[in-house]
Amino acid sequence: xSHIEVRDVSLVYDTPAGRVPGVQAANFDIExxxxxxxxxxxxxxxxxxxxxxxxxxxxxxxxxxIGGKAVTGHGLDRGVVFQxxxxxxxxxxxLGNVTxxxxxxxxxxxxxxxxxxxxxxxxxxxKFANAYPHHLSGGMQQRVAIARALAYNPAVLLMDEPFxxxxxxxxxxxxxxxxxxxxETRKTVIYVTHNVAxxxxxxxxxxxxTPHPGTVKIEVPIRLxxxxxxxxxxxxxxxxxxxxxLGPAATxxxxxxxxxx
Amino acid sequence: MASATAGAGGxxxxxxxxxxxxxxxxxLWEMVARLGIFPPRLFPPLEEVAAALVRLTVAGILxxxxxxxxxxxxxxxxxxxxxxxxxGIAMGRSRRxxxxxxxxxxxxAPIPGVAYAPLxxxxxxxxxxxxxxxxxxxxxxxxxxxxxxGVKAVKEIWVRSAQAMGADxxxxxxxxxxxxxxxxxxxxxxxxxAQAWRILVVVEMLxxxxxxxGWLIFGAREFLNTDVMLAGIFVIGLIGLTLExxxxxxxxxxxxxxxxxxxS
Amino acid sequence: MNAPSPGTRSILRxxxxxxxxxxxxxxxxxxxxxxRALLPTLTTVADTLVSMIxxxxxxxxxxxxxxxxxxxxxxxxxxxxxLGILMGRFRAVEQFFLPLxxxxxxxxSLAWVPVxxxxxxxxxxxxxxIVFYAxxxxxxxxxxxxxxxxxQIWLRAAGVMGADENSLFWKVIIPGASPFIITGxxxxxxxxxxxxxxxxxxxxxDWGLGWVIYDAKEFLNADVMIASLAVIGCIGFVFxxxxxxxxxxxxxxxxxxxxxxxx
Numbered sequence: 042x043s044h045i046e047v048r049d050v051s052l053v054y055d056t057p058a059g060r061v062p063g064v065q066a067a068n069f070d071i072e073x074x075x076x077x078x079x080x081x082x083x084x085x086x087x088x089x090x091x092x093x094x095x096x097x098x099x100x101x102x103x104x105x106x107i108g109g110k111a112v113t114g115h116g117l118d119r120g121v122v123f124q125x126x127x128x129x130x131x132x133x134x135x136l137g138n139v140t141x142x143x144x145x146x147x148x149x150x151x152x153x154x155x156x157x158x159x160x161x162x163x164x165x166x167x168k169f170a171n172a173y174p175h176h177l178s179g180g181m182q183q184r185v186a187i188a189r190a191l192a193y194n195p196a197v198l199l200m201d202e203p204f205x206x207x208x209x210x211x212x213x214x215x216x217x218x219x220x221x222x223x224x225e226t227r228k229t230v231i232y233v234t235h236n237v238a239x240x241x242x243x244x245x246x247x248x249x250x251t252p253h254p255g256t257v258k259i260e261v262p263i264r265l266x267x268x269x270x271x272x273x274x275x276x277x278x279x280x281x282x283x284x285x286x287l288g289p290a291a292t293x294x295x296x297x298x299x300x301x302x
Numbered sequence: 303m304a305s306a307t308a309g310a311g312g313x314x315x316x317x318x319x320x321x322x323x324x325x326x327x328x329x330l331w332e333m334v335a336r337l338g339i340f341p342p343r344l345f346p347p348l349e350e351v352a353a354a355l356v357r358l359t360v361a362g363i364l365x366x367x368x369x370x371x372x373x374x375x376x377x378x379x380x381x382x383x384x385x386x387x388x389x390g391i392a393m394g395r396s397r398r399x400x401x402x403x404x405x406x407x408x409x410x411a412p413i414p415g416v417a418y419a420p421l422x423x424x425x426x427x428x429x430x431x432x433x434x435x436x437x438x439x440x441x442x443x444x445x446x447x448x449x450x451x452g453v454k455a456v457k458e459i460w461v462r463s464a465q466a467m468g469a470d471x472x473x474x475x476x477x478x479x480x481x482x483x484x485x486x487x488x489x490x491x492x493x494x495x496a497q498a499w500r501i502l503v504v505v506e507m508l509x510x511x512x513x514x515x516g517w518l519i520f521g522a523r524e525f526l527n528t529d530v531m532l533a534g535i536f537v538i539g540l541i542g543l544t545l546e547x548x549x550x551x552x553x554x555x556x557x558x559x560x561x562x563x564x565x566s
Numbered sequence: 567m568n569a570p571s572p573g574t575r576s577i578l579r580x581x582x583x584x585x586x587x588x589x590x591x592x593x594x595x596x597x598x599x600x601x602r603a604l605l606p607t608l609t610t611v612a613d614t615l616v617s618m619i620x621x622x623x624x625x626x627x628x629x630x631x632x633x634x635x636x637x638x639x640x641x642x643x644x645x646x647x648x649l650g651i652l653m654g655r656f657r658a659v660e661q662f663f664l665p666l667x668x669x670x671x672x673x674x675s676l677a678w679v680p681v682x683x684x685x686x687x688x689x690x691x692x693x694x695x696i697v698f699y700a701x702x703x704x705x706x707x708x709x710x711x712x713x714x715x716x717x718q719i720w721l722r723a724a725g726v727m728g729a730d731e732n733s734l735f736w737k738v739i740i741p742g743a744s745p746f747i748i749t750g751x752x753x754x755x756x757x758x759x760x761x762x763x764x765x766x767x768x769x770x771x772d773w774g775l776g777w778v779i780y781d782a783k784e785f786l787n788a789d790v791m792i793a794s795l796a797v798i799g800c801i802g803f804v805f806x807x808x809x810x811x812x813x814x815x816x817x818x819x820x821x822x823x824x825x826x827x828x829x
Contacts, residue, residue, distance in 0.1 A: 097722065121726045128719045131821040132741040141737075142727035175822025193727060320665045327666065344684055405580035406587060412802030413795055414760035416676070417776065419767065420783035421791050424604055500757075504676035504764045508780075516677070520768075523680040531681050535673055542672025 043070035044229050045094070045197065049103030052089055062254035063089045066103070069248055069260060073196075074227040078234055078244035080283065086255020087233045088201055094231060095121050095199050107197065117142070120190030120228075124202040126182045129174040135161065135185045136170040142193035153192075160188035163222055180204075180211040184218065191226060198228045202235070216242050220268065237287075241279045242269055249286045259286050346529045354529040355536060363518075368537055370513035374430060375502055378437025379495050386442040386494065387487060390449025394483070400450075407446055415440030416501045419508050428510045437502055441494035448493065452486025453479060492550045499542055606789040615793035628797055630773040634690060635762040638697025642754055646705030647747070653706070654713025654743075667706055675700035675757070676764040683769050693765040693774075700761035701754035708750025712743030745818045752810045759802055 047070070052063045064086040071077050079087040092098045094105050096115035105112040107119075115121075122128075129138050136157050143153035161167045164184035174182055183203050190198060204212045216239060223230055223243075234240055240247045240263075247261045263279055270276060328348055334340070335347040358364040389407075392399040419436055426432040456479050464478045506516025515534050522530040588608060594600070595607045606614075618624035653660040675696050682692040716739050724738045740747075766776025775794050782790035817823075 095726070115726050117728050119726070121723070123719055123723070125719050127717055128723050130720060130723075130738070130741070131823050132744065132817070141724065141729075144737075145724075145728040145730070145733055173821055189723075189727075319661055323662045323665050324669070326662075340685075401576075401579040402583050405583045408580075409584070409799065412806055413799040414763045414802070416760055416764040416767065417779060417795055417798050420779045421788065421795070424783050424786065424788055424791070500674040500760065501676065501764065503674055504679065504768065507680070507768060519677060519680045523684055526684065528681065528684060531684075535677055535681065538677050539669065539673040542674070543669070546672055 044073040044075070044108060045071040045231070046106040047071075047090075047094070047103075048106065050090065050093060050100045050105060051102035052086070052093060052098060053101045064093070064100070065254040065256045067250075067255075067257050069257060071229060071231060073229055076223055076230045076232065076243055076245045078232045078240040078247045079250060080234055080237065080240045080247050080287075081250035081255075082235055082252060082287065084255070085250040085252040087235075087250050089255065090250075091199055091201050091231060091233050095119060117146070117193060118195050119197045119199055120193070120195040122183070122186045122190050122198070122200045122203045124205050126174075126179050126206065128186055129182055129189070131174050134171050134173055135166060135177065135188075138174070138185055139189045139192045141189065146193060157188070157192055160192045161185070163191070163225065164188045164218065178211075179207055180215055183207070183215065187219070187222065191222075191228070196229060198230045200230065200232045202233055204239070205234070205236070212239070217268070219243065224267070237280050237283045238271060240283065241265075241276055242271060247283060249283060251288065261286065343526045344528050346532070350529045351532045351536070354527075355533040358530065358533060364533065364537060367513055367515045367518045367534070368541065370511070371502065371506065371515045372541065374434050374437060374506075374511075374514065375495070375498055378434045378502070379441055379498055381434070381438035382441040382445055382494055382498070383491060385438070386445030386490065387449050389442075390446045390487075390490070391453055391479075391483075393446070393450040394453025395479075403446070404450075407443065411443050411447070414501075415443075415497060416504055419501075419505050423509060430509075430511055433502070433505050433509045433511060436505055437498045440501060441498040444493035444497060445487075445490040448486045448490025449483065452483030452490070455486060456482035488550070488554055495545060495550070499545065503538060603786045604788050606792065610789045611792045611796075614787075614789040615796065618790070618793060624793075624797060627773055627775050627778050627794070628801065630770075631762055631766065631775040631798075632801070634693045634766070634774070635697055635758050638694045638762070639701050639755060639758040641694070641698045642701035642705050642758070643751070646702045646754070647709050647750075650706040650709025650750075651713050651739075651743075653710040655739075660710070663706075664710075667703060671703040671707070675761045679765055679768050688769055688771050690770075692769045693762060696765040696769070697758045697761045700757040704753035704757055705750045708746045708753065709743065712746025712750070713739060715746065716742035745823045748810070748814060748818055751813070752806075755805055755810065759805070763798060 047067055050067045051065050054061045054063050067086075067090055079090060081087045089098065093100050094112065096112050096119070129135075130141070133141070136154060139157035139160050140153045143156060148156070158167060158170060161170055164187055166181060166184055166188065169177060169181065174185070177185065186203065187198075187200075204215045207215060220243060232240075232243060244263050247263060249258045249261060250256065251258045261279070261283060265273075265275055265279070332347055335342065335345050339345075355364070389399075389403055393403050394400075415436065418439065422432045422436045422439075426435060460478050460482055461474065464474055469477060503516035503519070506514040507520040511517050515538050519531045519534045522528075522534070592608050595602075595605045602610075615624070649659075649663065653663055678699060679692070679696055682695055686692045686695065720738050720742055721734065724734055729738065762774075763776040763779075766774040767780045770777045775798050779791050779794050782788070782794070
């Protein structure tokens with residue numbers, strides 16, 4: 042049995058202009074400890090699909106199963122990292138943010154701070170444990186967000202374009218760091234992006250989605266050894282293949298890392 | 303808060319939603335008034351207040367009081383607006399003006415304007431003149447502060463681009479600095495008029511002016527005419543609401559909101 | 567952090583300005599153009615202030631004023647803050663109280679003074695209630711908009727991490743709304759300070775800084791008036807800078823949540 046099963050998931054929005062399909066009959070599986078990228082241009086429903094898996098939205102058709110059990114809402118088995126830097130609580134330090142989930146679980150103060158410090162070490166921010174978010178750069182804030190999502194040890198990490206609002210250099214660093222964190226923690230990751238190179242760099246498998254309506258077009262496994270070299274011929278071959286799958290309309294946008302949903 | 307697209311039914315619903323708290327409170331008031339817990343002279347039923355309102359309005363007394371009060375408000379506010387914006391811009395543009403005015407303004411600001419009232423009456427006598435002067439004095443503070451902040455907040459890049467395009471000093475001022483500082487200036491004017499309104503009524507009570515809503519309320523106390531006092535307060539609330547909702551909100555919509563410099 | 571020169575320089579300039587202004591005032595006062603009783607010299611004002619402090623009367627006036635202000639202000643917080651939060655959380659509460667608040671707020675608190683005198687007599691009760699009325703609305707409306715403006719993403723993130731309703735309220739909504747709540751406290755204080763002095767002018771008959779100013783007018787004691795104004799200004803300044811300033815420094819400024827103050 043796969044870790045996460047996405048079965049015929051559809052979501053239809055009721056808007057004043059009529060019923061608009063956001064996601065149509067999405068079907069795929071994710072294995073335990075697999076790194077899966079949902080790749081597609083704006084409006085292809087990839088973020089919507091992630092929000093359904095996270096339990097923020099209910100599908101109008103089909104269902105999500107995690108470990109065989111149908112998803113009905115959000116739960117501690119899934120950690121979520123959003124794109125917005127504002128996701129951190131500004132009134133808590135980096136450490137305070139990371140301990141939040143453990144605090145909710147009722148873990149004693151000393152223990153949760155030890156765990157949180159380890160998570161901050163994992164994202165190389167232990168020196169900034171007592172800094173407030175507004176003193177941290179965007180990349181650092183997103184690293185705190187990753188540590189925060191991992192702290193209470195969920196089996197699945199859901200990431201919604203977490204690095205899309207960062208500059209190109211920082212984004213490269215963050216991708217390397219995330220690949221390391223994933224290698225060490227072996228979480229099941231679902232990662233939404235519109236950046237083709239990012240998908241090839243991170244994913245075991247890429248699910249390509251196309252818009253109007255949002256549908257899964259194809260799944261492309263990335264069979265490259267890690268750590269990956271973005272300048273290798275094979276890497277570029279995969280990029281070309283994914284761009285071809287996205288189609289001409291999406292090409293301009295999917296290669297431009299700055300555009301976001 | 304009916305949206306523009308809502309039909310007549312929606313508007314009716316919104317009206318009912320807004321009206322029902324008043325119906326509840328009105329009913330409570332009526333009950334207390336009729337039970338006779340308090341003397342009816344001091345706690346009149348609402349229809350007596352309404353009757354007083356109608357009687358005084360028809361006789362032209364209430365409009366005359368309101369007219370005089372508004373006249374003082376606008377006269378005082380006009381002085382404050384002209385002087386306050388001028389001083390604020392001078393402070394924002396010139397170091398010397400900032401050095402001179404900032405300490406003086408900072409000393410005056412933490413004292414509630416109404417505390418100056420007896421001093422102004424001592425200096426300028428009872429009556430309309432001191433009232434207008436005090437209203438102007440009090441509402442000038444927020445106008446000065448906000449104008450000063452606004453001029454300082456004008457983006458250097460706007461000034462430089464205007465200069466690069468050949469704007470002279472006068473054009474720079476009229477075309478860039480004034481519109482650039484406008485969101486702050488409008489906030490200052492709004493705060494200024496609110497401050498003025500908050501104290502004008504009580505200054506009218508102290509200054510023994512012959513007409514004015516403050517004096518109407520204060521004078522009615524002598525004769526225990528609670529219904530007249532409440533009718534006066536009703537008119538005061540109506541004017542305050544109109545100033546807030548219609549005058550300034552509209553001014554902002556036509557300028558800074560349209561330019562995207564301020565959320566509506 | 568900040569270099570000493572610009573700070574020292576501006577303090578120096580401010581001192582020069584104030585000294586110059588004082589000198590001009592003193593020259594006019596001593597010239598005898600205006601009667602001494604109306605335009606007392608600064609030395610007279612200083613003497614009056616010192617002697618009123620020495621005989622304890624100024625402290626007593628200030629004590630009465632502070633007591634009335636803080637009583638009404640606390641009442642406004644105890645009622646306005648929870649009510650505003652409830653309005654932000656529950657639609658039914660909002661639908662009932664928001665129209666009432668919008669209708670009562672534009673009425674200046676001081677307009678109620680004569681009515682309250684009729685109902686409650688001269689003295690403390692009327693003054694405290696006027697202060698309460700003045701401070702109530704800024705507290706209520708800021709708490710309400712603060713709760714409504716709490717970033718949705720914080721609620722989502724906290725929900726994902728397993729926060730229940732209780733922790734959501736105390737650990738996310740209250741700190742998230744704190745910039746507005748602190749602005750509300752500050753505005754409520756400013757309104758309360760105006761209201762207490764204004765109400766004392768009309769509605770008290772023995773003690774209080776507002777009353778002493780009003781009383782001094784009857785006897786043409788401009789020196790007493792100016793001395794009392796100075797005390798009023800000092801108390802206002804202390805609250806504004808020290809109390810609310812340090813509250814802000816320890817919360818929203820430290821968290822980087824300060825926003826442009828409005829109103």
